[in-house]
Structure formats: C-alpha cells, structure tokens
Amino acid sequence: MAEVKAVVEEVQERTPEELDWTKCDAICAQYAGAKGATIPVLQKVQDAYGYLYKELVERVGENLNISSHTLYGVITFYAQFYTKPRGKYVIRVCRGTACHVKGSGRISEVVFEEFGIRNGETDPDKIFTLEEVSCIGACGMAPVIMVNDKTHGNLTPEESRKIFKDYASGKMDE
Amino acid sequence: MSEYKVEQIEVHVCMGTAGVASGGEAVMAALNSEFEKRGLTNTDVKERNCKAKQTGCRGLCARDVLIDVYVPGKGPVTYEHVTAEMVPSIVEEHIVGGEVVTKWAAKKDYFEFYDKQKRYVLNDCGKVDPDSLEDYIAHGGYDALKKTLKMTSEEVIDEVKKSGLRGRGGGGFPTGLKWTFCRNSPGDLKYLICNADEGDPGAFMDRSIIEGNPHAVIEGMLIAAYAIGCKEGYIYCRAEYPLAIKRVKKALVDAEKAGYLGDNVLGSGFEFHLKLKEGAGAFVCGEETALIASIEGERGMPRSRPPFPAVKGLWQKPSNVNNVETFANLPVIILNGADWYANIGTEKSKGTKIFALSGKVKSTGLIEVPMGITVRELIFEVGGGIPKKRKFKAVQLGGPSGGCLTEAHLDTKIDYDSLIAAGAMMGSGGVVVLDETNCMVNVAQFFLTFTQRESCGKCIPCRVGTKTMLDILDRITAGKGKEGDIERLEALANDIKISSLCGLGQTAPNPILTTIRYFRDEYEAHIYKQKCPARECPELIEFVVVDERCKKCGICKKVCPVDAITWEKGQYAYIDKAKCVKCRECIVNCPFNSID
Numbered sequence: 208m209a210e211v212k213a214v215v216e217e218v219q220e221r222t223p224e225e226l227d228w229t230k231c232d233a234i235c236a237q238y239a240g241a242k243g244a245t246i247p248v249l250q251k252v253q254d255a256y257g258y259l260y261k262e263l264v265e266r267v268g269e270n271l272n273i274s275s276h277t278l279y280g281v282i283t284f285y286a287q288f289y290t291k292p293r294g295k296y297v298i299r300v301c302r303g304t305a306c307h308v309k310g311s312g313r314i315s316e317v318v319f320e321e322f323g324i325r326n327g328e329t330d331p332d333k334i335f336t337l338e339e340v341s342c343i344g345a346c347g348m349a350p351v352i353m354v355n356d357k358t359h360g361n362l363t364p365e366e367s368r369k370i371f372k373d374y375a376s377g378k379m380d381e
Numbered sequence: 382m383s384e385y386k387v388e389q390i391e392v393h394v395c396m397g398t399a400g401v402a403s404g405g406e407a408v409m410a411a412l413n414s415e416f417e418k419r420g421l422t423n424t425d426v427k428e429r430n431c432k433a434k435q436t437g438c439r440g441l442c443a444r445d446v447l448i449d450v451y452v453p454g455k456g457p458v459t460y461e462h463v464t465a466e467m468v469p470s471i472v473e474e475h476i477v478g479g480e481v482v483t484k485w486a487a488k489k490d491y492f493e494f495y496d497k498q499k500r501y502v503l504n505d506c507g508k509v510d511p512d513s514l515e516d517y518i519a520h521g522g523y524d525a526l527k528k529t530l531k532m533t534s535e536e537v538i539d540e541v542k543k544s545g546l547r548g549r550g551g552g553g554f555p556t557g558l559k560w561t562f563c564r565n566s567p568g569d570l571k572y573l574i575c576n577a578d579e580g581d582p583g584a585f586m587d588r589s590i591i592e593g594n595p596h597a598v599i600e601g602m603l604i605a606a607y608a609i610g611c612k613e614g615y616i617y618c619r620a621e622y623p624l625a626i627k628r629v630k631k632a633l634v635d636a637e638k639a640g641y642l643g644d645n646v647l648g649s650g651f652e653f654h655l656k657l658k659e660g661a662g663a664f665v666c667g668e669e670t671a672l673i674a675s676i677e678g679e680r681g682m683p684r685s686r687p688p689f690p691a692v693k694g695l696w697q698k699p700s701n702v703n704n705v706e707t708f709a710n711l712p713v714i715i716l717n718g719a720d721w722y723a724n725i726g727t728e729k730s731k732g733t734k735i736f737a738l739s740g741k742v743k744s745t746g747l748i749e750v751p752m753g754i755t756v757r758e759l760i761f762e763v764g765g766g767i768p769k770k771r772k773f774k775a776v777q778l779g780g781p782s783g784g785c786l787t788e789a790h791l792d793t794k795i796d797y798d799s800l801i802a803a804g805a806m807m808g809s810g811g812v813v814v815l816d817e818t819n820c821m822v823n824v825a826q827f828f829l830t831f832t833q834r835e836s837c838g839k840c841i842p843c844r845v846g847t848k849t850m851l852d853i854l855d856r857i858t859a860g861k862g863k864e865g866d867i868e869r870l871e872a873l874a875n876d877i878k879i880s881s882l883c884g885l886g887q888t889a890p891n892p893i894l895t896t897i898r899y900f901r902d903e904y905e906a907h908i909y910k911q912k913c914p915a916r917e918c919p920e921l922i923e924f925v926v927v928d929e930r931c932k933k934c935g936i937c938k939k940v941c942p943v944d945a946i947t948w949e950k951g952q953y954a955y956i957d958k959a960k961c962v963k964c965r966e967c968i969v970n971c972p973f974n975s976i977d
C-alpha cells in the first residue's frame with residue numbers, strides 16, 4: 208500500500224479544460240458494462256488529465272455508477288494513482304535492493320538538497336516530483352534513476368546532481 | 382547456448398531496458414545509416430545485405446550497449462559498451478574488411494559469465510526480435526504449441542508432472558499438480574492468469590523474459606490453457622514496466638492475427654482469448670488472491686483461503702495462476718520432453734532457475750543456471766567474485782521474504798529444499814551479494830521498510846507489527862538501540878509470522894531473523910557499543926581518518942562533495958567535522974578502509 212497521503216489537494220480553481228469531460232466520458236463509455244473496469248478507466252483518465260482531482264473522480268463515479276468513496280478506496284490503495292498535480296519531470300529514484308546497496312539513498316538526498324522535495328512531493332513551481340520506486344529492472348546499471356521515460360544509470364550522487372540541474376535548466380529538452 | 386545461424390550479415394543490438402537506457406536506439410540508427418551509406422542493403426547480393434536487428438536482454442546489462450555481429454558461416458562476435466560513434470569503425474573494419482575490432486570485442490570475462498549457465502528458457506532472449514512473430518517462428522516458436530495440440534490434455538498434464546517443474550513465482554508448488562485442481566473443478570469457464578507483477582525490489586527475471594521473448598510466455602500460457610481447459614486468460618503486468626507492456630501488447634495482437642489466439646487456435650477447435658491487465662503499483666498484488674481482486678477492479682487485498690482460486694477464483698470461476706518464468710519453461714519441456722528436462726537439476730528441483738544477480742559482484746545481471754549449482758559457483762564463477770578486492774560477507778536470497786547466507790553456506794546447493802534448510806529461500810530469484818562494507822542491520826531495515834510500506838493493512842500483526850519492528854530497527858541504526866531490542870525483534874517476528882493472512886506478513890520478518898541469527902554481534906555492536914562495524918550507518922560513524930591505515934593517496938579529498946577533507950601530497954588526509962555532511966563517499970571510495 209502506498210504511504211498514507213493526504214487524499215484531496217487544497218481547493219483549486221479549475222480551468223475550462225480541466226472541466227471539459229469529453230475525454231473522460233469517452234473513456235468511460237469505452238468500458239461500459241465491462242467487468243473489472245475501475246482500474247483501467249482510472250489509469251486512462253489519469254493519463255488524459257494528468258492527475259485524479261476531485262471533480263474528475265466524481266465524474267468517473269457518475270459515469271460508472273460507482274460512489275466516489277469506493278473509487279477513492281481504490282485510488283489510495285495503488286501507488287500509481289495521483290490525487291495531486293505532479294511536476295513536469297517525475298524523478299523516479301530506484302530504491303530497489305541492488306540500487307540500495309550501491310548507495311541510491313544518497314541520490315534522494317541530492318534531490319532534497321537541490322529542490323527541497325521528498326518522496327511523493329512536488330516542488331512549488333511544479334517542475335519536479337520525486338518518487339522512490341522499487342526495482343525498475345536495470346539493476347546491472349545500479350544505482351538507477353528515471354526522469355520521465357528516460358533511464359540514467361551507473362550514477363554517483365554528483366553525477367545525478369548534474370543531470371537534475373540539466374533538466375532544471377531545460378538542457379535535457381533538446 | 383544453441384547455435385544461431387544466419388543467411389545474411391546480421392547485427393543484433395540489445396534493446397532491453399538497459400540497452401535502450403545506454404543508447405541502443407542511437408546505435409541502431411547509426412548502423413542503419415552506415416549500411417545505407419555504404420550500399421550494404423542490397424537484398425540481391427548476400428555479402429552486401431546487412432540487417433540491424435533489435436533483441437532483448439541477454440543478462441549482462443552492465444556492459445550495454447551490447448551488439449553481436451553475425452557473418453554467415455562464422456560464429457558471432459560480441460562488442461561491449463558500444464556507442465554510435467564506434468559504429469562506423471565496426472562496419473568498416475569488421476563487416477566490410479573482415480577484421481574483428483579486437484579492442485572493443487568482448488573478452489574472456491564476458492564468456493566466463495555464460496560458461497556455467499544453462500540457458501534454455503532465456504535462450505532466445507538476446508537472439509530473437511521480441512517485436513517479430515516471424516522471427517520467433519523462424520526460431521522454432523509455436524512448435525511446442527503445435528505438438529501440444531496433437532496430444533490429449535491428460536497427456537500434456539502428465540508430461541508436465543513428469544518433468545518435475547515447480548512454480549517459479551516463489552512457492553515452488555508442483556505445476557502439473559496445481560493444474561489438476563483447476564482442471565477438476567466443475568465449470569465451463571475457467572481462467573488462466575499469468576503473474577507478471579514481479580515486485581521483489583531487486584529482481585527483473587520476468588520483465589526480461591517478457592521484454593525479450595513475449596511470445597514464449599504466450600505459447601506457455603496456450604499450453605497450460607489447453608491442458609487445464611481454460612478459455613480466457615490474463616497477463617497481469619506491473620505498471621512500472623512500460624517496455625514489457627508495449628511488447629506484450631504487440632505480441633498479443635500479432636498472435637491473434639496469425640491465429641495462435643482466438644476462437645479456434647490454429648484450426649484445432651481449441652479456444653483461448655488472452656488479455657493484458659496493467660497493475661497500478663502495489664507489491665501485495667503479486668499474491669494470487671490479491672491479484673485476482675485487482676483484476677476485478679478492487680483494492681488488491683489478499684482473500685482468505687479456502688476457497689482456493691482453483692475452485693473459486695476470478696469472478697468466482699475456477700482459476701489457475703502461474704508465474705511468467707513457469708510459463709516460459711513449458712515450451713522447452715514440451716519440445717524436449719519431460720525426461721530430458723527431469724535430467725537437469727536435483728532430485729526434487731528440476732530444470733533451471735533464472736536469478737537476478739546484483740550487489741557486490743563483478744558481473745551483475747540476469748543468469749539462468751541449473752538447479753543444484755552451489756552458491757559459491759553462482760557468486761565466484763558466474764558473477765566473477767567480489768570487486769575492489771573486498772571480502773564476501775553475505776548473500777541475501779529471496780528478496781523481502783528471504784534470508785541471508787554467510788561464508789559458511791557457500792557450498793549450499795541452490796534448490797528449493799536446500800535453501801529453506803539453510804534459512805533462506807528461492808523466492809522469485811533475487812540474489813544480492815554483500816561485502817564487508819554492507820551493514821546487516823541496515824539490510825534488514827531496508828527490506829522491512831519495503832514490506833512495511835507494502836503491507837495491505839488487513840491484518841493487524843502485519844500492519845502494526847512491521848511498523849513496530851521498523852521503529853526498533855530505525856532506532857538501532859540511529860545509535861539509540863536499547864537493551865532487549867534484539868529479543869523484542871525476535872518475539873515480534875515470530876508473532877507476525879504465525880498470525881498474518883498472506884505470504885507478505887508471514888515472511889516479512891525473515892530478513893530480520895536470519896540477520897540476527899548470523900550477525901547477532903553486529904546488532905550488539907550497534908546497540909551496546911554505538912558502532913556500525915561495516916561503517917554504513919552514518920549516525921554511528923566517527924568520520925575520522927585513521928593515520929595508521931591511511932596511505933596518503935588523496936582519493937577521499939577528490940570524492941568529497943563539500944570539500945571537508947584536507948590533504949596534500951605526502952600527508953595524511955584530515956576530515957573537518959564541521960563541514961562533513963556524512964555522505965560516506967570517502968568511506969566507500971577509500972581503497973584502504975582508513976576512515977572510521
């Protein structure tokens with residue numbers, strides 16, 4: 208189970224796009240009547256809208272005819288569902304065994320030193336989110352991090368610091 | 382490894398997770414553009430027809446990007462750490478000129494990694510293109526299915542029973558026997574589920590199989606479905622494995638189009654539909670009843686048994702769950718026969734097992750070895766021993782449910798029963814080698830942090846007990862351990878083991894119990910002497926250079942990120958404690974263990 212997290216973010220103004228339910232309704236319709244649809248629907252809706260905010264969860268509930276609290280039961284159980292906005296870059300620091308014995312804890316420290324965020328947190332400018340994950344399957348290159356979909360391996364803490372700075376300065380977007 | 386013959390020049394590029402991360406795509410692109418530029422894409426002339434092909438993980442990921450150059454009539458030549466910049470020279474000298482570029486070619490230590498391995502299940506990983514059904518078929522793919530369809534379902538079950546195959550998901554339950562339970566359950570609709578939730582935090586066997594050879598898993602599932610009588614199936618894959626998900630999705634579409642899946646598999650009248658389900662990030666969903674709950678769209682909490690899934694599983698229908706590697710063994714067994722298979726391994730553990738070898742060994746990676754190989758052979762021959770001239774301390778087997786073994790156990794045979802007798806377990810196949818700089822209390826704390834976080838919370842002993850144990854370990858590693866803590870841990874551990882519902886809680890205390898059993902003195906040093914003998918727990922390290930051991934090399938000064946170390950040529954190093962942030966870089970990098 209994911210660590211206990213405050214489920215609902217502080218009240219936020221929603222943009223018109225965030226309240227445009229076209230995509231949400233289409234996804235729900237695709238699964239109409241299907242068994243075991245809750246998780247795939249939430250996954251797809253989250254992909255489309257970024258994260259699962261309150262109004263969105265309520266909309267999914269209405270569509271699937273499931274109460275919001277049942278949905279939140281599922282959402283809070285799984286680490287891959289997010290009820291708060293996330294940064295432009297999601298830094299996944301592998302805290303799997305192989306990476307742990309090769310010092311990945313220090314890399315999380317570097318993230319904290321640079322951006323002031325701990326596991327599960329996003330910086331105020333919403334550039335970085337830190338997620339500590341278990342084995343991402345590249346143990347041969349331990350310690351390993353992923354920034355969005357890109358994997359970086361064989362890192363020292365200082366090399367990781369440089370990579371984070373490159374992302375922060377936009378150098379990695381090229 | 383069986384031979385792979387080519388009709389034309391082929392260059393295989395590792396595009397497993399590490400291959401891609403190390404720049405595999407750029408190497409692939411460089412090869413293609415180089416072939417183009419030199420007119421080496423002429424399909425009419427064999428010598429001038431070169432193909433770059435992606436393959437899956439071959440296990441030695443630390444050397445990626447790995448490529449193999451196959452020239453017809455010659456054995457393959459492997460290159461390590463290939464970059465796009467190296468490609469023109471390799472094409473020029475090797476492919477056009479016929480001279481191997483020896484300075485980049487793999488050396489003895491590469492081959493030693495494979496010497497003691499027996500790669501049957503992984504044989505095609507690293508050789509076939511995982512995105513190509515045609516390539517799989519060209520290498521004998523789906524032949525086992527064709528053979529199966531000519532047998533009766535009883536014959537298939539008998540064959541699997543005779544092979545001695547036991548589940549590779551951790552428990553080691555005999556596969557053929559498991560199938561009969563589901564087969565004998567009344568009902569028309571039965572489900573077959575492939576457990577690809579691989580959550581052990583240091584293991585990636587299942588991921589490599591799926592990424593490297595997804596059709597082998599589908600073929601194995603078809604064989605099982607035919608034997609049990611399942612019409613529908615699911616592959617439940619961890620969401621953290623995007624590449625595996627992508628490849629299995631494509632494989633499912635291709636297999637269905639070609640008639641290997643569907644209402645009438647290869648015209649035999651046998652019906653099997655297979656879908657992919659993505660997990661959502663919860664370790665406990667690897668437990669089969671929790672996995673079933675998750676497919677149903679619920680919170681993935683384990684359910685009490687009976688009823689067993691074989692009687693009432695997914696949507697109350699009889700269901701059979703097996704692990705990825707278990708399924709991937711089936712084509713091998715059917716093609717080569719049960720007798721051949723049962724010849725490999727020990728009396729009660731047959732065949733091979735795939736392990737993820739990591740930690741303090743020279744060659745980390747994914748290996749497939751015959752059951753019965755010793756721990757020593759695994760670490761010192763396949764893995765090449767401990768790097769940096771350090772001493773072997775322990776090996777942790779079976780991940781968060783497993784235990785550790787010491788020097789005294791190096792000759793233990795790796796099979797289900799010998800490992801349990803020695804206090805560890807096969808588990809899913811994670812092998813973490815630890816050297817003298819690894820603290821065993823820290824290792825226990827690491828695994829418990831994981832299980833505590835992943836406990837689903839249903840059982841109080843597991844939910845609260847693991848937290849209480851973790852609090853104790855946290856205070857021991859912080860230098861605040863109290864007299865009686867070791868005994869408290871032991872008592873809690875035993876209570877949690879007997880009163881938890883599922884395997885997570887039942888096995889969570891194992892890493893603690895075995896580290897206490899074999900390294901009690903290390904716990905005592907933390908508690909009573911405020912010392913971490915391995916110098917891993919920052920609160921218990923003094924961070925002083927011991928002049929008697931310091932060889933004045935100055936390496937510590939170079940690695941210190943905050944300039945806390947003063948050193949001049951010919952002088953002892955000195956640490957300014959006011960500046961030191963306790964990062965341990967100096968300790969890890971000092972070649973003479975001179976910092977206490």
Ligand SMILES: Cc1cc2nc3c(=O)[nH]c(=O)nc-3n(C[C@H](O)[C@H](O)[C@H](O)COP(=O)(O)O)c2cc1C
Nearest residue numbers: 548549550576578579580667668669703704707884
């Ligand atoms: C907490 C927990 C996690 C598990 N994780 C996995 C897993 O990731 N993969 C797996 O195949 N089996 C896992 N298992 C074992 C499964 O419950 C089940 O025994 C296995 O999938 C059966 O397959 P097999 O007979 O082929 O080994 C886990 C068990 C527990 C208790």
Ligand code: SF4
Nearest residue numbers: 839840843881883886
């Ligand atoms: S033992 Fe732990 S993980 Fe398993 S059902 Fe109980 S609380 Fe959940």
Ligand code: SF4
Nearest residue numbers: 941961962964965967
């Ligand atoms: S522990 Fe880190 S900060 Fe302290 S002296 Fe060593 S390298 Fe420098």
Ligand code: FES
Nearest residue numbers: 301303306345346
């Ligand atoms: S433990 Fe980090 S990639 Fe496997």
Ligand code: FES
Nearest residue numbers: 397399438439442
């Ligand atoms: S990913 Fe290339 S060898 Fe493992």
